[in-house]
Amino acid sequence: MEESTLKATASAPAKIILCGEHAVVFYEPAIVMAIDKQAYVTVEARSDQAIYIKSRNLGVSGRYERGRFKLGVGGGAAKSKLDPIRIAVEKTLELAEKKMGLNVLVDSDIPVAAGLGSSAAVAVATIAATGKLLETSLSKEKICSIAYEAEKTVHEQPSGIDNYISTYGGITIFRRGEKFTPLEARANVILVIGNTKVSRSTGLLVRHVSELKEAYPKVINPIIKAIGRISVSAANALQDGELKRLGELMNVNHGLLYALGVSSEELDQLVYAARRAGALGAKLTGAGGGGCMIALVTPDKLEKVRRAIRRAGGIAMLAKKNDRGVQVWEEK
Amino acid sequence: MEESTLKATASAPAKIILCGEHAVVFYEPAIVMAIDKQAYVTVEARSDQAIYIKSRNLGVSGRYERGRFKLGVGGGAAKSKLDPIRIAVEKTLELAEKKMGLNVLVDSDIPVAAGLGSSAAVAVATIAATGKLLETSLSKEKICSIAYEAEKTVHEQPSGIDNYISTYGGITIFRRGEKFTPLEARANVILVIGNTKVSRSTGLLVRHVSELKEAYPKVINPIIKAIGRISVSAANALQDGELKRLGELMNVNHGLLYALGVSSEELDQLVYAARRAGALGAKLTGAGGGGCMIALVTPDKLEKVRRAIRRAGGIAMLAKKNDRGVQVWEEK
Numbered sequence: 001m002e003e004s005t006l007k008a009t010a011s012a013p014a015k016i017i018l019c020g021e022h023a024v025v026f027y028e029p030a031i032v033m034a035i036d037k038q039a040y041v042t043v044e045a046r047s048d049q050a051i052y053i054k055s056r057n058l059g060v061s062g063r064y065e066r067g068r069f070k071l072g073v074g075g076g077a078a079k080s081k082l083d084p085i086r087i088a089v090e091k092t093l094e095l096a097e098k099k100m101g102l103n104v105l106v107d108s109d110i111p112v113a114a115g116l117g118s119s120a121a122v123a124v125a126t127i128a129a130t131g132k133l134l135e136t137s138l139s140k141e142k143i144c145s146i147a148y149e150a151e152k153t154v155h156e157q158p159s160g161i162d163n164y165i166s167t168y169g170g171i172t173i174f175r176r177g178e179k180f181t182p183l184e185a186r187a188n189v190i191l192v193i194g195n196t197k198v199s200r201s202t203g204l205l206v207r208h209v210s211e212l213k214e215a216y217p218k219v220i221n222p223i224i225k226a227i228g229r230i231s232v233s234a235a236n237a238l239q240d241g242e243l244k245r246l247g248e249l250m251n252v253n254h255g256l257l258y259a260l261g262v263s264s265e266e267l268d269q270l271v272y273a274a275r276r277a278g279a280l281g282a283k284l285t286g287a288g289g290g291g292c293m294i295a296l297v298t299p300d301k302l303e304k305v306r307r308a309i310r311r312a313g314g315i316a317m318l319a320k321k322n323d324r325g326v327q328v329w330e331e332k
Numbered sequence: 333m334e335e336s337t338l339k340a341t342a343s344a345p346a347k348i349i350l351c352g353e354h355a356v357v358f359y360e361p362a363i364v365m366a367i368d369k370q371a372y373v374t375v376e377a378r379s380d381q382a383i384y385i386k387s388r389n390l391g392v393s394g395r396y397e398r399g400r401f402k403l404g405v406g407g408g409a410a411k412s413k414l415d416p417i418r419i420a421v422e423k424t425l426e427l428a429e430k431k432m433g434l435n436v437l438v439d440s441d442i443p444v445a446a447g448l449g450s451s452a453a454v455a456v457a458t459i460a461a462t463g464k465l466l467e468t469s470l471s472k473e474k475i476c477s478i479a480y481e482a483e484k485t486v487h488e489q490p491s492g493i494d495n496y497i498s499t500y501g502g503i504t505i506f507r508r509g510e511k512f513t514p515l516e517a518r519a520n521v522i523l524v525i526g527n528t529k530v531s532r533s534t535g536l537l538v539r540h541v542s543e544l545k546e547a548y549p550k551v552i553n554p555i556i557k558a559i560g561r562i563s564v565s566a567a568n569a570l571q572d573g574e575l576k577r578l579g580e581l582m583n584v585n586h587g588l589l590y591a592l593g594v595s596s597e598e599l600d601q602l603v604y605a606a607r608r609a610g611a612l613g614a615k616l617t618g619a620g621g622g623g624c625m626i627a628l629v630t631p632d633k634l635e636k637v638r639r640a641i642r643r644a645g646g647i648a649m650l651a652k653k654n655d656r657g658v659q660v661w662e663e664k
Contacts (some may be wrong), residue, residue: 212580212584215577215580216565216580216581216584218561218564218565219558219562219565219581219584220558220584222554222555222557222558222561223554223555223558223584223588225554226551226552226554226555229550229551229554230551232550233548233550233551245547248544248547248548249548251591251593252544252548252551252552252555252591252592252593253591254590254591255587255588255590255591255592255593255595256555256587256588256591258586258590258591259558259583259584259585259586259587259588259590259591260584260587261583261584261587263587265604265608268604272597276597
């Protein structure tokens with residue numbers, strides 16, 4: 001990083017889908033929760049007009065200057081990884097009607113490409129930090145909508161839930177095409193996230209479910225409907241602080257995702273391991289086919305479940321609810 | 333066995349549930365198929381009034397004389413294992429209005445207590461062989477109804493499908509409280525049955541599903557409905573000879589049973605192993621929680637799937653459709 005006097009930093013949380021994934025494509029509700037894994041972005045002014053971005057966790061860096069990209073480290077994929085961050089920066093500069101060079105340093109404890117909304121968290125934190133540095137007062141609403149623009153460059157037709165939950169935190173019930181509704185959860189949701197380390201393609205999995213639905217509509221439609229009803233029941237369980245019910249509903253939800261063909265042997269190994277170790281419930285989270293599962297635990301079972309997931313071959317990570325969403329502060 | 337001149341032997345097939353188990357309790361259809369694993373029962377006249385029964389595969393024997401049981405081999409459980417066979421014999425004697433002593437030798441290649449209808453097959457073969465020996469012409473209908481009486485002494489509220497399919501063979505679509513409908517299957521159904529060797533209680537598993545349904549009716553009702561629709565679609569696939577569709581439906585069915593909480597880690601290991609080895613579809617069969625799974629295979633994948641199930645810790649057994657049902661012949 002080059003020398004500078006003023007710096008602003010922002011943090012924004014990752015998310016997990018508690019229930020309802022895949023069914024959400026067909027306008028059923030899903031429940032999404034911000035977790036205490038965060039992306040951190042520090043922005044500082046440069047003396048020139050370049051935008052220099054370094055992502056510590058992705059191990060890439062590069063400089064954008066007069067419309068051209070100059071690779072720092074990270075090889076051929078660096079540009080496509082850094083582009084969404086550049087877009088977040090540029091959109092914020094545009095809004096503030098300012099032109100200036102910036103150094104952007106990204107760090108994150110969110111696993112990438114694991115369905116945890118890493119790209120949205122980075123976008124939200126980038127926008128908030130840039131806004132702060134520019135002394136432009138950005139409302140959460142504004143941050144959220146700029147982040148959505150950046151998300152469009154990463155995901156095909158993003159639902160908007162990732163940038164929303166990274167901005168506002170908390171738990172949200174979400175139905176495609178409708179306004180997001182924050183959920184007042186009396187329950188203290190403690191999760192162990194188990195990462196199978198198996199990569200998957202969200203697009204392929206979504207297509208698989210669509211094809212299955214087309215081939216067997218009479219069978220698959222009630223399954224989709226049942227998943228939507230799980231989200232509604234889970235929302236009630238969260239509001240009433242009934243964790244046992246929430247766990248049972250998560251187990252049923254996992255079975256239905258299994259029925260839709262989006263679980264995998266690795267996911268089920270972690271799910272069974274977590275249940276055996278005393279989790280209240282366990283399910284895959286996100287697109288499935290690999291990626292992550294979540295186990296709902298009570299504090300006394302936390303360590304046991306974490307160890308069980310590790311022993312079954314997963315990377316285990318504790319996650320609690322994040323209620324604050326994006327945070328921003330000046331450095332120095 | 334004591335000396336005798338006349339002997340009659342009968343064979344009757346085991347069954348597997350192709351799809352619809354558990355949902356059938358709630359009046360949804362299920363599909364049941366007779367398989368080429370059979371119970372064999374040989375009956376011969378005795379010079380006294382005793383009924384002597386020896387079950388080779390259960391490893392028990394004993395003699396009933398003037399209302400009292402005298403243990404041969406097999407310890408304390410022998411009587412309860414032999415009682416249903418005695419009842420089948422006595423009910424047949426009653427119908428023929430005859431009184432005589434009999435030796436009954438049972439042999440079977442059906443695994444017991446694995447949800448394959450072993451007790452019904454033994455009852456059907458016992459009745460048919462006894463009828464033949466007594467030179468009483470017993471229609472299949474009659475054999476089936478006497479076997480149902482015997483089944484009542486083994487299972488709490490038997491559905492009647494086990495004795496029906498053991499008597500008639502073939503594939504039947506079955507809905508509780510309705511007449512059984514034989515299915516003309518153009519498909520050549522070849523299965524590998526994988527036995528987890530884990531024992532389970534059908535009663536407990538049925539109760540578990542009932543409780544889940546009571547706790548979450550809005551979620552569980554559409555799942556039950558979806559299982560019923562799988563049976564209807566599977567019946568069409570069988571009639572049209574579309575094995576690929578049948579396999580896909582079996583996979584979805586297994587996921588829904590998993591969602592109802594009646595799968596187990598051991599079952600899923602065999603299910604995944606079979607699918608990886610190229611099975612068209614795989615699911616648990618029967619009550620679940622242990623017991624058996626079935627994999628639908630094409631002839632070229634048969635050996636591979638069989639080996640995969642064995643390597644995953646199961647006992648693998650080939651099963652084809654039995655179309656003949658009960659068969660009876662005189663010996664010697």
